[in-house]
Every structure is written in structure tokens, then in C-alpha cells.
Amino acid sequence: MNHSRTVINNTLPSIWHGADYNPDQWLHMPEIIDQDLVLMEQAHCSVFPLGIFSWSSYEPEEGVFHFEWLEKILDQLYAAGRYVQLATPSGARPRWLAQKYPEVLRVQENRVRNLYGLRHNHCYTSPVMREKVARINTALAQRFGKHPAVLSWHISNEIGGECFCPLCVDAFRTWLHDKYNGDLGALNKNYWSSFWAHTYTDWSQIEPFCSHGDDDVIHGLNIDWKRFVTHQTADFFKEECKPLREYSAGIPITTNLMGFHPEELEKRALANQCDFTSWDSYPQWHDSLATNELQWGQQVAFLADYTRSLSRNGHFIQMEATPSLTNWQGIAKHKRPGVHHLASLLSVAQGADGVLYFQWRAGRGGSEKFHGSVVYHDSSEENRIFQDVSDLGARLQALQAVVGSEVRAKVAIIIDTVARWGISGAQGFHKDHKNYVTICQEWHDVLWQRGISVDIRESDEDLSRYDLVIAPMLYALRPETEHNLKSFVAQGGTLLGTAITGYADENDLCYLGGFPGPLRDLYGIWIEELDTLHDHDANSLVPLTDNSMNLHRTYQLRTYCERIHAESAQVLAVYGSDYYQGEPVLTVNQYDQGHAYYLASIIDEQGKCDIIDAFIQNLSLPQALPQQQQGVVATCRYTIDAQYCFLMNFNDTPAMAQLDTTAYTCIESGDPIACTLNLNAYEVRICKKGL
């Protein structure tokens, strides 16, 4: 991937900074909009997602369009040197649409149709909904698709959700009929439907899950339903984009994703249709007794890395975050001074070329009137939040050189959608510890704290550029997974798998002949049993003397302990207690040119750290900087001739940071930086080194 020094849109080759803007709420107070234009400049904000929930003002009655206000505000913004990410308004439909065509409203899993209400509540199958969206999108694209203020398109808002209406259920049956080539016998086989006499004898008997019928009996059906929801949502998305591609060619398209939420969507089905990706970042800062905010930094970094990995060209932005507080988390606590800069620059450190917020100005009414905003009800530029945002805007302007620089990851973590769907639907295991994404994130946390860049991949994506791939808890395998992992290792890669790998295929049918199924020869092990521990139980990992990972300590193991047999694998460590004391828990198998490690349990943080340190050593994995003191993290972005190193202090107290040479200059001041520097509480320093 060579995307050094390319940018999302050449019209604005800087780090985008701005916020969701809803001028349609203020049309009756034009003086507010005039004030906004002045404040936007003072806040160093130049990019505004606009029109996200504006459908009823564009089209107050069916077929009657009023774009005058939009035209005016786009002209005003452009004249003032501001830009927009113009939204398609499908995130919230107008009342008349639902009243006239009830089919556009979603039907819940209990088969009850929603009343008009909230937003994000439309059916993805309804031909009426599709037609009305196509019509308004076409009108917008024809009229504004080439407006010089339009930097990008913002498709809908936080897309997700399921609909169980008759149209959707019918489309599901058709989709299954196509998938199984009309062979109901093949479907019955994949669904193991003779269980509890569930055999289908007609396609019309197929019903997606519901709590007053089957919810988790036929797991293959539930996975197919999620595939269908992904397919239908992506198809709706494609239709949304069609008029934009036609009348607004060259203007890049994005949509604001939400990390791994919602579960039923495989995100790449949307991301692959985008020209760059974006996500909404809402960590709950200060929600613990810890004296550092590392926990939340880890989460932002993880979701940023995921959003970047979803991007076809590496370009992505943070589309939303609060400049101060939210109104929907348990407690509306402000970010402490310094944390807003830290949170925002962290997104940039992970590769984002934009830091945007929800919202520019707080409305007077509606459920988000007390959500944080750049401009509060006082409209004051003296306001602390406004000044904080403005200061950050000035800092971002100084980071021009960073725009388009890339993150270079030699490590990937596999977080596979089918494995996620499978483990979350499976019964058994530990019902509170089937949190696959969290289990994966724990490995990311350790790598990120060591300044190691990480991509996040599905199990069927190209892995050839990585030195190390970690595939925790890969419960279910896609048809391509086996070949993909094997060829990665065969060509010299290092793979680490962990407990609950290779139990089921892509239909959630268990493998016969011993787990980890088709990966048995890759890992060189046979998993005979899985023992699940209570939260008060633990086991331990005891390294063998002279093990090739140089592990010396004993580590705590929790929750899942597999009894494994080393077949071709070599044993590195054994269980310390219980009826499997002395049996293997950590193994390595030479597979052609590479190595496949298997850790048959969940190891404590120290264990993860020592395992990763062993890989750093053995594989010479590049780190941004040698490891920093607790709470200080360094990550890097690169251009062809420079390295930009972000040093971030997540502690609420000052901390020392350590550079590897004196060759760095401060990108903001241009001054040389000494090898040892003092960071204030929550401070970020961005240093440049020529390459």
C-alpha cells in the first residue's frame, strides 16, 4: 500500500477540524448563523458535516423540495473559507413519509412495527424507502454535487439495525434460495435442522430469529441472517451512493462507522464502498479510579486502528467525538483540561487526517441540547470549551506535514466477523466471557503501549505484509481462513493463536476429527477438552527451562483452559495445577518457513507483555520508540523522508519521555528536542525525525 502523501481531497490538504452543523435548526434566527461564521474562524474549524437530519426541511411534503437554505449556507460557508461533508438525509425520515408509507418503518424482532419516532428506524428492503432516498439523494447530488464547498459525502448516519418486516423476511428467503441454489436439503444440512425436529420442508417456513419463536436454536440460520442484514444494508448503501457517483464524481464518500457496533454488520461491506473511512469516538473518559486515562486511550487507539484497517487506501478521519461531555453516558462528566487535546491528537497519531466533533452548536431544544458542543448556549468565545477547541485547531494547522503520512504496521490482529458471530451465539463456555472483541483488544493494548503499529484484519484478508499475526479465539473459520493462515506461516510468518480456535466452520457446524479442525497441522496440536473456570478460579502457566521464548516467570491463567496434545508442536510451557497439571499450555510448531504458536488459555497482562516482548526480540519488530514509563505511549506515522512521533502522556501527573536520538525537532515549534523530555499531565508532543 503506497499512499504516502496523498490526501482525502486536494481541496483541503490539512488535518480536517470541525463539527456536525445543523443550521436548519436556526433558520428562524439568521443572526445565529452569521455569528457561527465568525466563531468558526475563531475556533479554527473548517469542516462541517451538514444536513445529516435535514430531510424534513429539504422536502416538507412529498416531492416538494426546498434547497434554498442549503444553497445559501453552502455559499456563505464557502465564502468564509469553510467546507462541508454533505450528508444524505436517510438517517431520519420525515413524518409524512412514515404516515403515508408505513412500510418504511422497521419491524422489531417481536414482529411489531415501530411507530414513527427517533431516527435510524427505516427498513432497508422497502422499495418506497429506497425510491424516496434515491430521489432526495439525486436532487442533492444534481444541485450540490459540484459545489466548491463540498469536500465529501457523508452517507446517512451511524448505519445499522435489523428489520423483520414481511418485505425483509421475504427478501431473506429469496437470498437463501439463491445462496443454496434452491436446494433446501443443503440448507437443512448446514442448519443441522434435524435437531429438535426443525427440518424445513418449504422455503416459506424460514423465519429469522425472534424471542417468541426460535432465537438461538439454529445457529447457522442466525449467522445467515446476519450475512443477509449485511448484504441488504450494503445494497441499500450502494443505492444511496449511485446518484452521488453519477452527479458528483470525484467527491469522496464516507459514512460514520461505530467500531464493532452493531454486531450484525460486517463493516467491510460498507467500508469497501467508501473512499475513506470514519468513526465516532466516544470513550468514557475518567470513568475509573485509575490515575491515568490509559484504558480509554487504548480504546480510542484500537478503534482508530480498526477504522484505518477498513479503509481501502488507509485514509480515515474521526467523524465524531464530544468536545467536552456527552448527554447519554451514565454521568455527563467533562474531560479534564488537556484530555481533549490528548484524545484528538491520539486519533491523529493512529493515522487519522481529521478530528471532527458532534456538535458545533447546542440546540435550544431536543434531546441533545445538553450534549457537549463547540459553541454552547452562551455563544461565547470566552467559553473554556470553545477556547480549548480553538487552541487545538491552531495546533492541528501546524501539523500540515503529517497529512497523508502513513502508519506502517508489521503486526496484524485477526478479528473475524464470522468467528465473532459464532462465539457470541454459541451456548456453553463462560457466558460473561465470550467477549471476543475485548479478548482481541487486550493483545492490541499491549502492542500499542509498546509503540508497535497494528492493523486489524478479517481472517481471509491478505496477510503477506505482516511479520506477526495474532488470531485470538478464532472460534469459527471461513472457507478461506485455513489456506490464508497456512500460506502466511508457510512463507515465514509468525502466528499466535489462543484458546477456542477452530471449533466450527462458517456455518457454525463443529469440526469432526478434533479441534482446531483444519488448523490442527498448522498449530501441530489436538485440543481434547475445554475447561471453563469460575471467576474465582485460576490456573498458571509454568514455562519450561530454556524455552525458545525465554519466558521465566509463572503467569496466571483464567477462564478458559484447553487440554491440548502437542502432535508436531514443541511444548514451551505447561499448566501449573489441576488435573491437567504438567500438560502443555503454550506450544510452537514449525510449519514450512514459519512458526505457529498456540496459547491454550487466557493469560494475565504480564504474560501478554512478556510474550509480545519475546516476539519483538525474535522478529525485530519495529517500535516507535523504546518502551516508555507507565502511562506514556509513543506511536509513529511516516512519509518517505520523515518520521512523526507522537509522545502522549495519559497520566494526570507529569512524566518523563525518552527519545532514541537527539535528531528530533518539535513539529509545532521547530526547536530541537533533547533525548529526555518532561511531559505535563495529559501532554502530547509531536516530534519529527528526517529519514
Ligand code: GLA
Ligand atoms: C451519535 C450520533 C450523533 C449524536 C451523537 C451524540 O454519534 O451520530 O448524531 O447523536 O451520537 O453523542
Ligand code: ZN
Ligand atoms: Zn423491512
